[in-house]
Every structure is written in structure tokens, then in C-alpha cells.
Amino acid sequence: MYVVAGVSGHTGSVVASTLLAQKQPVRVVVREAAKGEPWKQKGAEVAVADLKDEAALTRALAGAKGFYTLLAPPPWGKPNIAAHRKAIVDATLGAVKAARPGHVVFLSSVGAHIPAGTGPIASLRPLEQGLRDSGIPSTFLRAAAFHENWGAMIQGAVDGGTLYYGVTDTIRFPQVATTDIGRVGARLLVEGGRGVRIVELAGPAEYSxxxxxxxxxKISGKPVKSMTVPVPAMIASLTGMGASADLAAEYGEMAESINSGLLGWELPTQERGTVTLEQRLRELMGK
Ligand SMILES: NC(=O)c1ccc[n+]([C@@H]2O[C@H](COP(=O)([O-])OP(=O)(O)OC[C@H]3O[C@@H](n4cnc5c(N)ncnc54)[C@H](OP(=O)(O)O)[C@@H]3O)[C@@H](O)[C@H]2O)c1
Known part of the structure; x- marks a missing residue:
């Protein structure tokens, strides 16, 4: 049985669909029963568990051969993101140690090996470390930045003619489609695990x-230029859009870590997905 969390999100949905298409046994973890209904109809078992609820998650993991999980993003605008993450990390590690799935595939990020200075990425380290310490076979799927991150900015860029961002607009950095991440996540579950494995996943190319x-x-047929904004202005703009101060500051730090060259891969080679930025933006823009 493969247990998959985050199935209403970008990557978990692809992991679960890919496994079901291969006729693998799947149990999805949802925090509201209604979100499990479509998966039940596709043949999955459904477990209702919040990733912060160790007891419920332990039950969800009963008999699991593999477990795909993630550090779910903090709710936009809610303060104290550290407490949100600690609750998920503690419950996940407690449940994993109690239920002892055969293998955990944890969605991590490029740069998760870097101790500090990378914004939200550094927050993935405690879960990586806890899984290492647990002795349960674990794979850290360290993905590049998601193509989907541009989704919320596309309309403003098309309407206003400018894409504003805090990363220097000429720097090419690794980006990948979540469909590629989900497909690799499913493959890693089926491959199984032994010890700790790190898989770093880039897209087919780097993009600025x-x-x-x-x-x-190109896709919209309208002129769109890029403009690098100073990181403090990017932070102010995020808080203006309702982000909590600590979350906005983290995004600013992450942009700075790309600008300074701090953010990068740990391993000499990365696996590459196949979905290009243009393909994914076309899907997001419905063109
Ligand atoms: N964005 C990037 O560039 C990037 C790069 C590398 C790694 N990452 C990692 O990827 C993660 C996001 O992955 P994703 O895009 O696949 O997810 P996503 O689309 O953001 O969706 C989050 C999923 O987690 C579920 N969830 C949220 N809080 C939960 C809770 N307390 N208990 C149970 N389920 C909960 C959500 O379910 P509901 O429907 O119930 O909300 C949803 O299914 C980030 O948090 C980060 O750690 C991101």
C-alpha cells in the first residue's frame, strides 16, 4: 500500500494518479473527507488525517510500503509559520516512527542541505534530519522551484506589461513542473528505499x-518585459498582498540567496524533468 499526502495539491495529486494508473494500491491522506471522494471513485482508500495529528497520521500509515509526504506550506497571511511547520514535522516524525512505513519519499527542495539564508528552504532541514535519524529508508526528492509559482503573477504581467520579481532578471535558476515532480515521486515509491537517498530534480532547462x-x-501575444525589484520592495509588495511578515521576509531571503549564488544543488548531477516552462505556462494560461 502506498500512502500519499497532499493529494489535493500539485505534486501529491500526480503521485496518486500515476500510481493508480499503474494499478498500485493507494491510500490518500486528506484532512477533509469530502476531498477524498474523487479518489475513492478512482479506486484509492481514503484516510482522514491532518499532517499535524500524529495519532491520525499513524493510523493512516498502517501497513504502508511507501509514504509520499511534504511540509505543507503555511497558510498565506497567518503569522507564526515556525509553529505551523514544527507541528507538521513533529507529527510526521512521530507517526513515521510509530507506523514504520517501508520507505518515505519526502518532497524537499534544491538547497535543503544549506544550513541557513535560503528562506523557506532551510525549514525543510529538520524533517530531512529527523527522517535520517529515524533509520527508516527515506528519499529526499529535492525539487527545483516550481513553474507553477508564476501562476499568480501571469495576469498582472499581461495586464501591466511587466513581470516584477526580486531575483535579478538575467540569472537563470533551476525550475521544474510539478507534474514532473509527481511522476518522479511515484517512481521513487515503486522503486522502494534503502538507507537515505537524495534525488535532485531540475526541469529540462534553467530559466531567468x-x-x-x-x-x-509569446503565449499571450502581448508585450511583457521583466523588471528586477529590490528585495525590500518585493517583501513590501508580498505583505501588501496579505502575506504574513515572516513569510514575506522568508521569500525575500530566498530571492537574495538566488541573487548571491548561495542557493544551489548539493550533488554533482541532477535528474531532469521533461516539461518545459513554455508547456507549463501554456497550460496555466489555458492556451
Ligand atoms: N514552490 C516551490 O517552488 C517549491 C520548491 C521545492 C519544494 N517545495 C515544497 O513543496 C511544498 C508544496 O507541495 P505541493 O505544491 O505539492 O502542495 P500544494 O499544492 O501547496 O498543496 C498542499 C497540499 O497539502 C495539503 N495540506 C495542507 N496542510 C495540510 C495539513 N495540515 N494536513 C494535511 N494536509 C494538508 C493540502 O490539502 P488541503 O486541500 O486540505 O489544503 C494540499 O493537498 C512546499 O510546502 C515546499 O515544501 C516547493
Whole structure:
């Protein structure tokens, strides 16, 4: 039985669908029963558990050969993101140690090996470390930045003619489609695990903010240029859009870590997905 969390989200949905298409036994973890209904109809078992609820998660993991999980993002605008993450980390590690699934595939990020200075990425380290310490076979699927992150900015860029971002617009940095991440996540579950394995996943190419703007312009047929904004202005703009101060500050730090060259891979080689930025932006833009 493969247990998959985050199935209403980008990557978990692809992990579960891919496994079901291969006729693998799947149990999805949802925090509201209604979100499990479509999965039940596709043949999955459904477990209702919050990732912060150790007892419920332990029950959800009963008999699991593999478990795909993630550090679910903090709710936009709610303060104290550290407490949100600690609750998920503690419950996940407690449940994993109690239920002892055969293998855990944890969605992590490029740069999770870097101790500090990478914004939200550094917060993935305690769960990686806890899984290492647990002795349960674990794979850290360290993905590049998601193509989908541009989704919320596309309309503003098309309407206003400019894509604003805090990363210097000429720097090409690793980005990947969540469909590629989900497919690799499913494959890693089926492969199984032994000890600790790190899989770093990039997209087919690296892209700059200028590349993203040019791609949005190509798809929309409207002129879109890129503009690098100072990181403090990016932080102010995020809080203006309702982000909590600590979350906005983390995003600012992450942008700075790309600008300074701090953010990067640990391993000499990365696996590459196949979905290009243009393909994914076309899907997001419905074109
Ligand atoms: N964005 C990036 O560039 C990037 C890069 C590398 C790694 N990552 C990692 O990827 C993660 C996001 O993965 P994703 O995009 O696949 O997810 P997502 O689309 O953000 O969806 C989050 C999923 O987690 C579920 N969830 C949230 N809080 C939960 C809770 N307390 N208990 C149970 N389920 C909960 C959500 O369910 P509901 O429907 O109930 O809300 C949803 O299914 C980030 O948190 C980060 O750690 C992100």
C-alpha cells in the first residue's frame, strides 16, 4: 500500500494518479473527507488525517510500503509559520516512527542541505534530519522551484506589461513542473528505499525571470518585459498582498540567496524533468 499526502495539491495529486494508473494500491491522506471522494471513485482508500495529528497520521500509515509526504506550506497571511511547520514535522516524525512505513519519499527542495539564508528552504532541514535519524529508508526528492509559482503573477504581467520579481532578471535558476515532480515521486515509491537517498530534480532547462516574461509575452501575444525589484520592495509588495511578515521576509531571503549564488544543488548531477516552462505556462494560461 502506498500512502500519499497532499493529494489535493500539485505534486501529491500526480503521485496518486500515476500510481493508480499503474494499478498500485493507494491510500490518500486528506484532512477533509469530502476531498477524498474523487479518489475513492478512482479506486484509492481514503484516510482522514491532518499532517499535524500524529495519532491520525499513524493510523493512516498502517501497513504502508511507501509514504509520499511534504511540509505543507503555511497558510498565506497567518503569522507564526515556525509553529505551523514544527507541528507538521513533529507529527510526521512521530507517526513515521510509530507506523514504520517501508520507505518515505519526502518532497524537499534544491538547497535543503544549506544550513541557513535560503528562506523557506532551510525549514525543510529538520524533517530531512529527523527522517535520517529515524533509520527508516527515506528519499529526499529535492525539487527545483516550481513553474507553477508564476501562476499568480501571469495576469498582472499581461495586464501591466511587466513581470516584477526580486531575483535579478538575467540569472537563470533551476525550475521544474510539478507534474514532473509527481511522476518522479511515484517512481521513487515503486522503486522502494534503502538507507537515505537524495534525488535532485531540475526541469529540462534553467530559466531567468526575463525568460519567463518573454514566454508569457509569446503565449499571450502581448508585450511583457521583466523588471528586477529590490528585495525590500518585493517583501513590501508580498505583505501588501496579505502575506504574513515572516513569510514575506522568508521569500525575500530566498530571492537574495538566488541573487548571491548561495542557493544551489548539493550533488554533482541532477535528474531532469521533461516539461518545459513554455508547456507549463501554456497550460496555466489555458492556451
Ligand atoms: N514552490 C516551490 O517552488 C517549491 C520548491 C521545492 C519544494 N517545495 C515544497 O513543496 C511544498 C508544496 O507541495 P505541493 O505544491 O505539492 O502542495 P500544494 O499544492 O501547496 O498543496 C498542499 C497540499 O497539502 C495539503 N495540506 C495542507 N496542510 C495540510 C495539513 N495540515 N494536513 C494535511 N494536509 C494538508 C493540502 O490539502 P488541503 O486541500 O486540505 O489544503 C494540499 O493537498 C512546499 O510546502 C515546499 O515544501 C516547493
Amino acid at each position: 525571470v526575463a525568460d519567463v516574461a518573454a514566454t508569457i509575452a
